[in-house]
Structures are given as C-alpha cells and as structure tokens.
Amino acid sequence: MADKIKDAKIIFVVGGPGSGKGTQCEKVVAKYGYTHLSSGDLLRAEVASGSDRGKTLQAIMQKGELVPLDTVLDMIKDAMIAKADVSKGFLIDGYPREVVQGEEFEKKIGAPSLLLYIDARSETMVKRLMKRGETSGRADDNEETIKKRLDLYYKATEPVITFYSSRGIVRKIDSELPVDEVFTHVAKAIDDLK
Numbered sequence: 001m002a003d004k005i006k007d008a009k010i011i012f013v014v015g016g017p018g019s020g021k022g023t024q025c026e027k028v029v030a031k032y033g034y035t036h037l038s039s040g041d042l043l044r045a046e047v048a049s050g051s052d053r054g055k056t057l058q059a060i061m062q063k064g065e066l067v068p069l070d071t072v073l074d075m076i077k078d079a080m081i082a083k084a085d086v087s088k089g090f091l092i093d094g095y096p097r098e099v100v101q102g103e104e105f106e107k108k109i110g111a112p113s114l115l116l117y118i119d120a121r122s123e124t125m126v127k128r129l130m131k132r133g134e135t136s137g138r139a140d141d142n143e144e145t146i147k148k149r150l151d152l153y154y155k156a157t158e159p160v161i162t163f164y165s166s167r168g169i170v171r172k173i174d175s176e177l178p179v180d181e182v183f184t185h186v187a188k189a190i191d192d193l194k
C-alpha cells in the first residue's frame with residue numbers, strides 16, 4: 001500500500017498560520033492536479049464528525065497547541081493511500097509542525113522532494129488571520145489563540161525549515177506579495193522539480 005505512494009512527488013508546505021499555505025495549495029491543485037492534504041482540515045473534519053477523538057482534538061486545537069503526532073500522521077497516511085492511484089503528487093500542508101514529525105513521516109511514508117517555505121511577517125499573518133476569523137468560523141482564529149499559534153510556529157516549526165535546508169530542498173517563497181505573484185514563484189519551484 002505505502003509503496004503506491006512512493007512514485008508520487010511529496011511536497012511539504014510549511015509556513016506560519018495565515019501565511020497563505022491553503023491559498024497557494026488551492027492554486028497548485030488547479031494547475032498541477034496535485035492532491036492537497038491540509039493536516040488542519042483533516043483534524044477539523046474529525047472534530048466536525050463529533051467523534052470522541054474529535055472532541056479531544058477540539059480541546060487541544062482551541063488552545064493553539066499541537067495534537068499528538070501519531071494521530072495526525074495516521075490521518076495523513078490514510079488520506080494519501082486513498083488517493084494513491086490517481087495522484088501525481090501530494091501537497092502536505094501544515095505538516096511537519098516540528099522536526100520529529102518530519103522524521104516520523106519519512107519513516108512511515110516517504111521523503112519529500114521539495115519544501116515550500118511560505119514566508120510572511122508576523123504582523124501580516126496576524127492581520128490576515130483576524131480578517132479570516134470574521135468568516136472562517138474557526139475556533140482558533142481569535143487574537144489570543146493566534147498569538148499562541150505564532151509563538152509555537154517560531155519555536156517548533158522554524159527548526160523544520162533549518163532541518164530540510166541542509167538537504168537543499170527548501171524554496172523560500174515571499175508571501176507578502178499579492179496571491180497571484182506569490183503563485184508565480186510557487187509554480188517555478190514546482191516546475192524545477194521535473
């Protein structure tokens with residue numbers, strides 16, 4: 001099962017909350033037909049299902065904390081296997097959140113060919129998230145939780161970028177630009193894979 005995934009390209013999409021990961025992934029899906037897996041969306045779907053696991057997850061996410069590693073990884077892996085026959089590539093959005101998550105992913109699934117580092121200033125991210133919070137209905141798009149998510153991003157997730165930089169697969173994307181301009185750079189990074 002897992003070997004079906006092996007031939008597909010794996011792209012990690014890493015960046016702070018509100019940096020524009022989801023926005024850029026949608027455009028990659030439209031242009032390249034890759035499968036977009038947002039760890040946050042997978043977890044929120046579990047919460048919406050009302051399951052016991054979902055209730056536990058909701059409490060963690062509302063506090064802006066990271067959910068247990070195995071839970072997220074199992075959900076990503078199941079979703080990848082479900083799409084393995086039809087997918088040319090996978091965008092793994094919002095994962096790894098910490099270095100150990102990347103190591104576990106590679107053990108259980110495979111190595112990424114590219115890490116897209118979606119980079120925006122923290123003031124920009126806060127502004128975008130507050131705006132998104134007006135309509136997103138996301139329990140974590142509020143000022144207090146945003147601050148915690150940003151702190152955690154700088155502490156836990158930025159080391160992920162350093163970790164993969166040494167492998168030469170990181171492409172830093174300036175996400176302060178308008179969406180379509182950001183996408184030009186994202187598309188260039190993906191085209192360079194071929």
Ligand SMILES: Nc1ncnc2c1ncn2[C@H]1C[C@H](O)[C@@H](COP(=O)(O)OP(=O)(O)O)O1
Pocket residue numbers: 015016017018019020021022023024128129131132175176177178179182
């Ligand atoms: N380059 C850009 N310029 C302006 N707004 C952007 C942008 N990229 C994303 N946004 C907006 C769309 C969303 O309302 C908000 C957060 O974007 P998102 O894609 O949901 O971020 P993420 O998935 O990284 O949390 O910011």
Ligand SMILES: [Mg+2]
Pocket residue numbers: 021022038040094
């Ligand atoms: Mg997102």
